[in-house]
Amino acid sequence: MYAKTTEFEEQQQQLAKYAKLLSHPARIAIIQLLAHKQTCISGDIANELPLSRTTVSQHLQELKNADLVKGTIDGLTICYCLNLVEFEKMKHFFEQFLAINSQITNQCC
Amino acid sequence: MYAKTTEFEEQQQQLAKYAKLLSHPARIAIIQLLAHKQTCISGDIANELPLSRTTVSQHLQELKNADLVKGTIDGLTICYCLNLVEFEKMKHFFEQFLAINSQITNQCC
DNA sequence: AATTTATGTCGTATGTTTGCGTCATAAAAC
């Protein structure tokens, strides 16, 4: 028994992957922080969240793996920010999916 | 050790909850099916997906618990369809979140 | 050179999700 996700359509898998990224409040909070504080804070992120530095680092790693966040090393600290190109891509996926309700003309229940 | 999700903002938790619903291709596929086939299919859903009936039923249950899908019993079969009101609500949450990239004026990395 | 600081990596415990077979239920058909 294992993840059968690969048997779905490419587009569905991609959207599910993006959704998974947003499926934890910590990752949403991180993205919002990065959007607000343009100053590309680094470890300060952990201070603003109710989680240990280790855990935050892990969530950040996930966002980085998905290319939604990029970090550049600046001496001792690391400067993180959103990857706007990838964010736009994700946005497009969600918008396309969320538009399907307009197809529905007659509800039967 | 347990889910610390409750320590985040209400809005972040709610969005994360919606995202979790969409974080599996099966649930995305179900939603898309329901949107396309206005005829409120019931167990046929399982036939269209690469998963057992049991598993599909479980995913459907999750969508129903979140009020995104409703089902009305019609004799032996059950007629499912999207709850458009809840779908709109979800859509709004995502749209609001996905707009944050417009706040970003100068990227530093 | 030793210490401090910012950060990542590893290991591990606990919790959650996924997937499915089997059983239960209740309407419909016979």
Next chain:
DNA sequence: GTTTTATGACGCAAACATACGACATAAATT
């Protein structure tokens, strides 16, 4: 009234996610 059919509920195993302490690394400060 028995059988068939459509469905949900239960229980379990495997996989995955979450959370964090302890350790490692490497730049900056002393």
